[in-house]
Amino acid sequence: MDVFTNLMGGFQTAFSLQNIYLCFIGCLWGSMVGVLPGIGPLAGIALLIPVTYGLEVTGAIIMLAGIYYGAMFGGSTTSILMNIPGESASIVTCLDGYQMTRKGRAGAALFIAAWGSWVGGTLAIMGIMFLAPLLANLAMKFGPSEMFALLLVAFFLLGSLGAGPFLNTMAMVILGLLLGTVGMDSLTGTLRFTFGIHDLYDGIGFVPVAMGVFGFGEILYSTAESEIRGVYKPRLRELLPNRAELRASWAPILRGSGIGFFIGLLPGSAHILSSFVSYITEKRLAKRPEEFGSGRIEGVAGPETANNAATGGAMIPFLALGIPTGPAIAVMMIALLIHGIRPGPLFISEQPQIFWALIASMYIGNLILVGLNLPLVGLFVSLLRIPFRGLFPIILLICLIGTYSVNLSNFELLVLLGSGVLGYFFRKLKYDLAPFILALIIGPTLEETFRQSLMRSGGSFSIFWERPITLGLIVFSLLLLGWNIYKAVRGNERAAENKAR
């Protein structure tokens, strides 16, 4: 009952004219960045951080969350119409979505993608509503040792679910953790790796690094590959699916909601993973799996639902534990920190009005997205006609102003540039960048909790196995580490066998 009373309170806040407007702007901008290949939700959120400075915090988080789930919603449009995934989570949608377009069923594919996204998104919000407060209550009992063990699990999960080999992902994680140690030590006040540069006393800024690695680095990488393809522009009356398509979609949509929501809880590339798992599940369950890839509606319904449900799932560890599970969420966390709000176990109990207004706004936002994405599909498609070479200078300038506006610091612009170059080279080397940025953000907490645990136990490491939750989490993280090492060794053996053949 409490949940519904709180939700009603949330709706009261979210239904203010300003918050509805901000939710609409977030969803619209999110759909646009989702449609445009090369600008994902992360860059979309990062670019609008300066815009939130003048807003009160509830409005700011409502708008930023709107961009996050709006980008997932919009990502399917280009996959279906052009065979270009607007967002990496929509890669799978290309397989059957584009084939449907070639068969003249683009409208139906877009409709089912939007419908599935709405169902998946809405069910996931219900999940957040019930699970996040429970998890936050549980986390209130956490001491530093439990928090340390939980973060350790998050890092090893990142290692297993990262896009590249385990060693490469772990290298990125450790590099992020190391850079997170730069600045003044929070427990002793000692300066570390600052080289007398005052701008580094507070550590390396997350905003310039995130914007640099993802926004700037992405542009450096993409400048060589701008390409304009033919775009199919469906008419509104072509959008309705037929009865057979509707019948074939409902089960994949329900399954996709469950798959996406639970995979979304895991750190790493949950959106991509959820859409792949959903696609594989649908293919396995299909009577004629060989038809997948030739324009099956299930191949659009399942993955598109799953990646939207994953956005909801990913909000739970973020809001309840303060652990961002993906780079876009991490940038959202940065924005909240700038506004003086720290997501985590105390967030829901101390700032219930913000939490419930956000939940309510997500229900509203999901409806706005259905209303936006279907009728405006023609407009979004027109955006794709703007050549990338005309777009990237604007994005670069906004990245620079966005970074500069945080602390009015030229040094942070240099950090942005340096991070962009680093991001460019890591992309060339095919290293996954998400673990790096997540480690940079969570790193200081990991170190703090590790040292606080030892201080509390008087220097005894037994604190990590005497408390049951800590022990359970440490055992789980060790199992994950063992599994990853086993996978890496097996991979090397297989490569050697293949070479011998």
Added chain:
Amino acid sequence: MNIDRAGGLFFFLVGLCFLSLSLKLPVGKFTQPGPGVFPLILSLLLAVIGTLIFFSVRAKGKIGWTKDLENSAKPLAIILLTLAFIIFMGPLGYLPASFLYLFGLFFFVSRFKWFVSAGVSGVLAAGSWYFFGKILGIFLPLGLWNL
């Protein structure tokens, strides 16, 4: 050396660098771990992982420096223009610096005609100055000429 090994070498060298710097920080005791413990462990781990990456990837192939340099012409131009923007934004002021920066990007990198580049850059520089500086109230450098 191929590109995979170059990645391993990079991590090894960064690990080594941080390790040498970490050794100068106080390590403390088990009861009171110092600020040097965490960086020390991490830098050691990074150097080890870098070494493992270096030796676990195949040694065949070479980095195609010439081809890579050719492909990197546009990114290099963007990096240099951005560096110039960062350096000159203070003395020139935001408005002229952003105009020159955008013009450089549109004309030299995107290869638009000069009058198109100049027109679009002018509109965008003025528009961004008005939106961020006037509407959002972000302080943007005025430069020596108070522009």
